[in-house]
Amino acid sequence: MVDILHKVGITTLEGLCGWWTTDTQGEAGKVGGVIQFRFGAGGIDMKVLELDPAKRVLWQVVDGPQEWIGTKVGFDLKQEGDWTIILFKHQGWKEPVEFMHHCSTKWAVFLLSLKSLLETGKGAAAPNEIKLDSWE
Amino acid sequence: MVDILHKVGITTLEGLCGWWTTDTQGEAGKVGGVIQFRFGAGGIDMKVLELDPAKRVLWQVVDGPQEWIGTKVGFDLKQEGDWTIILFKHQGWKEPVEFMHHCSTKWAVFLLSLKSLLETGKGAAAPNEIKLDSWE
Numbered sequence: 001m002v003d004i005l006h007k008v009g010i011t012t013l014e015g016l017c018g019w020w021t022t023d024t025q026g027e028a029g030k031v032g033g034v035i036q037f038r039f040g041a042g043g044i045d046m047k048v049l050e051l052d053p054a055k056r057v058l059w060q061v062v063d064g065p066q067e068w069i070g071t072k073v074g075f076d077l078k079q080e081g082d083w084t085i086i087l088f089k090h091q092g093w094k095e096p097v098e099f100m101h102h103c104s105t106k107w108a109v110f111l112l113s114l115k116s117l118l119e120t121g122k123g124a125a126a127p128n129e130i131k132l133d134s135w136e
Numbered sequence: 137m138v139d140i141l142h143k144v145g146i147t148t149l150e151g152l153c154g155w156w157t158t159d160t161q162g163e164a165g166k167v168g169g170v171i172q173f174r175f176g177a178g179g180i181d182m183k184v185l186e187l188d189p190a191k192r193v194l195w196q197v198v199d200g201p202q203e204w205i206g207t208k209v210g211f212d213l214k215q216e217g218d219w220t221i222i223l224f225k226h227q228g229w230k231e232p233v234e235f236m237h238h239c240s241t242k243w244a245v246f247l248l249s250l251k252s253l254l255e256t257g258k259g260a261a262a263p264n265e266i267k268l269d270s271w272e
Binding site: 002003004005006007008080081082083085087088096098100101102104105108109111112115130132133134 | 138139140141142143144216217218219221223224232234236237238240241244245247248251266268269270
């Protein structure tokens with residue numbers, strides 16, 4: 001198993017539509033809820049496994065790209081002075097395939113979007129995020 | 137061992153000063169050469185292990201942050217239609233420490249700087265890159 005890791009510092013965690021994809025629906029606010037993230041025709045469904053506001057959010061992929069099924073996406077938050085730090089992990093990839101490279105850089109783009117949303121009020125959620133390569 | 141992975145698509149690979157840090161010196165152009173990357177007071181020295189223009193560059197960290205010593209930084213390039221794809225790896229971290237999370241997101245920022253440099257002529261090398269958290 002191999003994992004994507006990232007770290008950014010921001011001030012709070014809210015508003016999924018504003019930083020990842022504008023087409024987000026479902027029950028993000030309770031354990032066991034399923035969130036539907038859509039990107040054009042495709043999408044990802046995540047089940048909420050853990051939810052401890054201002055501390056930890058853990059989701060598991062229940063539908064989406066084959067390589068993502070069963071993987072877990074986690075956000076650990078902590079306060080350091082004026083900063084809230086997010087330690088992000090997308091864990092449990094079976095192999096370090098090219099798609100994992102793509103998703104790693106893309107997560108960084110979306111986490112910078114989240115940082116911007118919370119610091120300035122304006123994120124860059126899909127379909128308005130930075131495009132990386134020929135796959136988009 | 138754990139590895140940072142990233143992927144971006146660009147059009148060529150050159151000009152280290154323009155995308156990572158403006159204070160770059162040394163011998164990047166031959167195997168065995170050592171490149172000195174400086175960021176304010178600190179810095180990283182990398183030895184060139186492999187150099188196959190338009191295909192592959194592999195460096196090894198010979199001086200710098202303790203967690204980086206001995207790790208390898210690699211760029212694999214390939215052509216896909218109008219795109220050059222870079223598969224980036226920073227391999228051989230002993231543990232997935234918080235500093236690895238930081239460096240992963242930071243590499244994404246610098247790879248987006250590289251992409252911008254080559255596509256628009258203007259990158260965002262240190263000290264002018266996006267700042268992530270309280271460590272900078």
